[in-house]
Amino acid sequence: MEERARVLLHRTHGTRFHRTQPLEVAVHIMSPWFLLALVALVPLSQSTNPGVKVKLTQRGLEYGRQIGMASLQSKLKSIKVPDLSGTEKVAPIGKVKYSLTGMQIVNLGLPKSAVGLVPGTGISLSVGNAFISLHGNWRVKYLRFIKDSGTFDLAVSGLTISAGISLKSDETGHPAVSCASCAATVGSANIKFHGGASWLYNLFSSFIDKALRSALQKQICPLVSDAISEMNPHLKTLNVLAKVDQYAEIEYSMVTSPTISKASIDFSLKGEFYNIGKHQEPPFSAAPFSLPAQSTNMLYIGVSSFTTNSAGFVYNNAGALSLYITDDMIPASSPIRLNTRTFGAFIPQIAKRFPGLMMKLLVKTSNAPNITFEPNNVTLQATGTVTAYAILPNSTLEPLFILDMDASVSAHVYVTGVKLAGAVALNRIDMTLGTSYVGPFQVKSLDNILLMVLKVAVIPKVNARLQQGYPLPAIGKMNLINTQLLVLKDYMLIGTDVHFTE
Ligand SMILES: *[C@@H]1O[C@H](CO)[C@@H](O)[C@H](O)[C@H]1NC(C)=O
């Protein structure tokens, strides 16, 4: 596909830059070649469909604003106001040498702020009515020899900041923000001199006010930009490679930069299980899917059947989908035991050739299981084998027969912590004879025994593993609250609010 897209692009360029016949240009732009090239171009820039999608709604953004404002507030408190000094002619006393020193911020408030989404561009941040209170020292010298000094309190109000934040995927597939634009204005400043004469106010309003406000103003945007950049270490905690267990890890890197619409920011994550350290692609790929427009929760996470099927592929490849069943795994209360006496009742050859021996069963998948999502229904289809062995007195396993198995289980899926977990129940199982080492027999006669073995020994083991869960994409110490999970066609939709603990 990529190769073809390049070839087509090349041809289109060839036509577009035709010099001698300018009339042909328009004709060729409309030609099927050009349209085909445009269609073929799409997979060039977006070659991987995401397996997992995450939608951050206005409510999520609002929660982000609250966290962000706390950090911006502490950042702005670090404003260092430079000392101001000079000589000016002040009515009614003439030339005054002045200095304002040791200015410290005693209070800073950002009472009004808002974040919004700018479709296709980024996030807008606006802060209004902010205020800063400062305390400092003043000193003047006038009429050649008179010196005076004291302290002052300065109240700066009507501070506004408007910033544009751009959001993209960095080279490691983590989200990254940067300050794309920033403007800050300082409304008015009110000073109160402790000590000193009333003409100090003239000095302030004529000469100092503007310089001081501009000194403050100059420092705001760099600090806003710093505060925005300081979010990146947190965003870098996105588990782009989440360890699952000894067999598997999940890749949650972003496959494209996020898309920003009026109502949400949409992240496309790879959402693919891999064998640890061995990233082999499965023989199927992710199909495009889209999350419904929802806004009740802060966050929506869509997990596609591609993601769960990639898990099946990985565990099957790792040989993890196999289990030896021994008699000690059958409850003591069961009259049915895993021995040649039980099986000998249905297959006389077994009782005859291997009297009085314990048996062992090996249940394993032969292909990756197929997991399908239909509305309110998760079904897992698995094909595999059941091999029955007699355990000889010297512990050697003597194979008796191999059954081919085709099983269907229903899964209940739920969120626990920041993990997806589940439990399965057997729907049906079909078994046919693969190979017999003990002569022909009716597989049907073993149905009840094998069904019991699956129910008491296999399903509980599977469920014990599923109950431990699989990590969802997460940032930092993220907790999920008010979480619901819906099973829809081809994906699961998790709606949730988030809460960060430090
Ligand atoms: C999985 O099952 C679905 C529905 O039964 C089917 O359409 C699909 O082809 C199957 N996929 C594989 C890999 O067998």
Ligand SMILES: *[C@@H]1O[C@H](CO)[C@@H](O)[C@H](O)[C@H]1NC(C)=O
């Ligand atoms: C779920 O889907 C499977 C396969 O499509 C079907 O056999 C089963 O009856 C369905 N279960 C429910 C509860 O609808």
Ligand SMILES: *[C@@H]1O[C@H](CO)[C@@H](O)[C@H](O)[C@H]1NC(C)=O
């Ligand atoms: C175990 O016993 C069987 C049958 O008596 C014999 O065929 C086999 O070679 C023995 N295996 C070992 C490892 O001793």
